[in-house]
Amino acid sequence: MPIKLPIIMALLLATTARAQEETISFPAAVRFETGDSWQYEGRKFRLFGVQACIRGTAYHAPDGTESDCGMQSIASLAALFSTGSIGCQPVGRANDDASFVVCAAQIDNATVDVGTALISSGAAFAAAYPSGAPVSAAYAVAEAIAKDxxxxxxxxxxxxxxxxxxxxx
Structure with missing residues (x-):
């Protein structure tokens, strides 16, 4: 299966990232801000290497209906949070003091990298540095597969x- 490489790479990133603190577990009851960020207990978290659709931008479905693309991404992240236990490892701080995190979800006795799940399902995208280079090569591969x-x-x-x-x- 072609999806194995991105999953393995993302899990490797998750397990080898230098932690700033203990793994944080999240219940489904978090406040989603975007399809890649949320607040919980007064703290802001953002998925490392993941870029969701921007709220207020249009998504045109194949049947011709139009909706908010950012809300589509939020719905996908919320659905993933509702399907299993989510645990995240902080890997850095964003300019707005959000914690960058790499997360795993326990779904049906399997551990799934949240970023890979969102990107490979076409609900989010691989983030890029200002140079245009992808933040995560594994996520860029997952995005290419989803696009194709x-x-x-x-x-x-x-x-x-x-x-x-x-x-x-």
Whole structure:
């Protein structure tokens, strides 16, 4: 299966990342801000290497309906949080003091990297540095597979959030 490499790479990243603190477990009851960030107990968390659709941008489904692309990403993240136990390992701090985290979900006795799950299902995208290089090569591969197969958001039309953010530099 072609998806094994991204999953293995993402899990390797999750297990080898230098931790700043203990693993944090999240219940389903967090406050989602975007499809890659949430608040819990007064702290903000953001998935490392993941970029969700930007809220307020249009998503055009194959059937012609239009919706908020950012809300589509939020719904996917919320659905993933509701399906299993989520544990995250902090790997750094963002400029806005959010904790960058790499997360795993326990779903049906399997451990799944949250970033890989979102990106490979077409619900989110591989984040990029200002240079345009992907933050995670494994996530870039997962995105390419999702795009090629027309998974999730890739089935319709939208403005790619990484392109939009890089154009604003």
């Amino acid at each position: 197969s027309g998974s999730g958001l890739w089935a319709g039309r939208f403005a790619h959030p990484v392109s939009m953010l890089l154009d604003k530099r």
